[in-house]
Amino acid sequence: MLDEMVFRSEDVPPPDRFDYWAALLRRTHAPMELHSECADDFRATQRVLDLGAVTVWSATFQPQMFRRTPKLIRQSDPETYSLSFGVRGTGAGVWKHRETQYKAHDLFITSTSLPSEIHSTGVTTLAVEVPKSLLPLPYDVASRIVGAPVTAHEGMGALLAQFLTQLTADTTPYQPSDRPRLGMVLTDLVAALFAHILETDDSLPSETHQRTLTLQIKAFIREHLHDPHLTPATIAAAHHISTSYLHRLFRDEDATVAAWIRRLRLEAARRDLTDPVLHATPVHAIATRWGFPRATDFSRAYRTVYGTTPTDHRHRALHGHE
Template sequence: MLDEMVYRSEDVAAAERFDYWVELLGRTHAPLELWSDCADDFRFSQRVLELGALTVWSADFAPQVCRRTPKLIRQSDPESYSLSFGVRGTSTGVWRHREAMYKASDVFITSTSLPSEVRSTGIMTSVVEVPKSRLPFPRDIVNRIVGAPMSAQEGMGALLAQFLTGLTADTAPYQRADGPRLGVVLADMVAGLFAHILDAGDSLPPETHKRTLTLRIKAFIQEHLYDPHLTPAAIAAAHHISTSYLHRLFRDEDATVAAWIRHRRLEAARRDLTDPALHATPVHVIATRWGFPRATDFSRAFRTAYGTTPTDHRHQALCRQA
């Protein structure tokens, strides 16, 4: 399991909760001045994942005002960018060069080196903290987009939001050693988003270009697993690259393109087979749903991958759950 910490207001006495929250934000983001009408009994929860040089944290907290002042910046600056993905609630941010309102499903970038004030209603958010040293952009250029609201429902913003949601939903499948690797992937995705916003694709190192494209391709595959015509040629055409280049992108992965598609389909089918809510759904229907139109092909691939038939696997899993 990944390195993970969970903090809740219920862990401390009511009179100490707001100060505790101020301390937590100072550790996970940067030192801040905070005010809240709910300070006498401030309610919050925070979950923190350490991914190598990057930190991901999600939080649910009462209305507040937070301010990053020039004095605090001089005293302590972790030199990082933060990407905040709204899940619930609204916020208003003020910088020297911009004032903007953010709603749920928006993402906005902040810099620990710039003075700011953010007023939030009761809010739920997910945040990525990225050291500036991990991104290949001049800081004065990135400062132009600090505070600008962007959609997390389409394009690069949606891709990053989907990755973040999947990562934070369940950390059990990952080992502690995966943390730094996931941090590298996440840093590349953030770099891709910045490049998209700045229209500075040529500023990305070639290796980051390749990683970002590979991530987009994997997201495309995941969204089209149901399609039995999902082939390397179709994937390459959808991304305006040659099939040979697609295969080169996957040389550094654990499997070929076709093998990666087959593995993701089998994992999705295996998950459905063990879902009690789908116990009455025939095996062949689940197989078709995940891109295996021929039951014999599905059974053969499933047995090769897991050493048992789909029917036996379902029976054993449901018996354990009973």
């Protein structure tokens, strides 16, 4: 079962409930101004799941207004995207570039880096917060995504909403070691949704569509890391582009395509090697699982990145020396 942080307003004296709730949101999300006509006896519940870099939460609360001002952003910005799936209730978001109405079964996208004012009726919502560093988008592109109307009735929005619904409904089937894996799945789903939003916007310049394709390719790579035949050539073929164009797409990234694949594989192998649940799985089996069929190649690449052998790293991690 995953650890959860749970808040219930009934556990706090009525006069203190709204202030406690406001302080909780500032701590778990971002500094913000909160106002509510129900502040004298505010009712709210919230569950927060820590999935490593990614956070999932579910909440039910009475009508209120949230505001992120430029001053608050300058003071503190956790630099995250938040995607909320409305189970019940309605609301509206106001940004400099857009105003959006939302209702139940809509997905609502915000960013802690953009000034905003969010109004909501009494709502129940499920949300995921993903660091911007995991979904690198230029400022002008991010502003096109934030506030974009997205339905959860079909397509990528439905996939994300269904995953959030299933995850928050029952966390008992998951072990603590599943947290980063679940976070990776959610990051891929959010990346795919962003790519879909950008891809269907015909007003975007060609450079933005190139960034969208890069997001799609990165999600494809994460999904196929297990495949030992994952190469720049197979990736290019799967996306109907030339290998040379694929390399041009990654020219502005922090690594070549092959290096990016290798880094993700090594990170995945490292997680498995340090997972107590997998302590009996041989090192060579973990290497093969993540696309390293030759043990010598895996050991050499691992030592280059982490400064130690896979076996030594596992021993130190599992015996409390890391």
